[in-house]
Amino acid sequence: MLLPVPERIAIKKVCSKWKEACELAWYDIKNYSFGGGVFDGKLLAPSYVEEALSNFGIYLRVLALWRNCNSSVMPIIEHIDININHWDIKTPNILNNILNSSKSIRYCNIMLHPDCNAPDISIKNWDNLLNLEHLGTRWRINNNTAIKLVKYCKNLRSLDIRSEGIIETALQKLTELKNLDTLNYSFADGIAMDELDNAILTISNTWKKLKHLTISDDSPPDDIDVDNIEPFDPSVIYDELSKLQYLEELNVLNMRDFQDSSIIAIANSSLMSIISLENLEELNVGNIDGVTDNFISKLKGLKKLRCEYSKNITDAGMIQCLKNCPNLEALCLYHSNITINTLVGADEITQNRINNIVLYLFYNNSTEASKLKTKSKWLVLRPGKRNYCG
Structure with a gap:
């Protein structure tokens, strides 16, 4: 049990006595990361992931996967963090296998490299997601998925989504998540302004109990030619955010068309919400x-x-x-x-x-x-x- 995971797997193959002892020495692993930092390339292979999880997957509560890792041996994981930099035809199985096999998942964060096109989420066992509290994904959330999330994930409190990963009507449906208090909505260069405006209106008019909101432009800095930036016309659409009277935290990262009047409108709205605090001294x-x-x-x-x-x-x-x-x-x-x-x-x-x-x-x-x-x-x-x- 004092050995690192790769060595435990290695000695398991040496002789029957070591194999027998090794089979007992996995229950201490509750939190594990495959990849990240300096790792031997073979430790990122799907076959290694499968073998490792077959030993300690039933004890895991927190799992981090990097690159092209794939497994369905995750019955009781509660916290999953996956960062995918490499894309191939098998990659969508990573998310779908996890969501269809883990029965206790509470936190799920699946991040794709910006060059990866967002596939649709395909979930069969929605009952596995009854305890889900956070979903962060660039997988595409279509209308059917949004309907299922609202029906089954009533405990969802935090949602992290990207514009090209969600259909506009699906965003409207997701506003029915009554317990959601944290939203991260990001987009990249090339988004149509009417799409962004409609998203702001949807969030402001129907998600009125949000406490934490981030709206961010994730365009890579290298894509911006500082010498040739055209001046942005200030947008008044952000004034609509003043309708979010429960807002405690607002992050408008890289939003160059966010004007002073919107900040004033939001601040004034926040002030009026203070009036209802009965225990404020x-x-x-x-x-x-x-x-x-x-x-x-x-x-x-x-x-x-x-x-x-x-x-x-x-x-x-x-x-x-x-x-x-x-x-x-x-x-x-x-x-x-x-x-x-x-x-x-x-x-x-x-x-x-x-x-x-x-x-x-x-x-x-x-x-x-x-x-x-x-x-x-x-x-x-x-x-x-x-x-x-x-």
């Missing part, structure tokens, strides 16, 4: 132009709020926020547009507090504000520029 929205009265006046239940350099909030919005947040104990308004009216409003609102919570209000001092005499014992004004906001 601390919030920092300083230096964000999208913070307006419409947002600030709807916040509730906060204990600490920082709005430094928020130029688009007024006294009316801030006073309403103070009424909504009776437990507010720290409010930072440095370099905002609030006036003495907010200070007066804070004084009047906190006078009625019965929770024994003191509000510390930090603001830029002014001649008018310095003359204010407060009545509330639950309000402490902290004028200045460098006081700690809490």
Whole structure:
């Protein structure tokens, strides 16, 4: 059991005693990679893969295959990562054999070299995929496959697909995966702009519970002539992504036509989704132009709020926020547009507090504000520029 896998297989062939001992020494192998790094070429041969998996395949939980490896001896693997750089007529069997034989697979990532044309997925035993949580593939997902994925893979949470590997109507069908929260949609040079636009609209209008989204241009850098790049017209289609109000992470890798207005639209949408967070107690929205009265006046239940350099909030919005947040104990308004009216409003609102919570209000001092005499014992004004906001 202390020997590496190739040596275990080698000694198995030496004599009957070693063979007998070797047959017992495989259960410790739970995670294995065929290929990658510096390997003897014969260790990548399908025959070697078959022989090795016949010994420890029943114990594996994580498997990584590189190049042209092929086997169906994988009954209980949960995690599969395959990178195929070489293509021949037998290659499609790699994916299909795995998906049709593994009964416990949760994570499946099958990556093709960009020069390989995407074949169709052909799965017979869909019941094997009931526990599938991640599917990453450049195999073509046709309409029938999309229907099956929606029917059988209800636990699918993460999907990694490429534009030429998916039919547009199939993408629409996949939006019915209710538990999906992570999507990686990539494409290469040559994609029709209307195809990309339709994909963005599909994702934005129907996959509204996504938390993690990556849209990337995977065109090889060598294909781009920097000296002859034509200027991109900014696209407003990305504004549609503002409909994804549960979004926590957005990656728009190499998207040169992604414009500032789309970022602003998405950020503003994300701000409004914060309003529904019932247990939110601390919030920092300083230096964000999208913070307006419409947002600030709807916040509730906060204990600490920082709005430094928020130029688009007024006294009316801030006073309403103070009424909504009776437990507010720290409010930072440095370099905002609030006036003495907010200070007066804070004084009047906190006078009625019965929770024994003191509000510390930090603001830029002014001649008018310095003359204010407060009545509330639950309000402490902290004028200045460098006081700690809490």
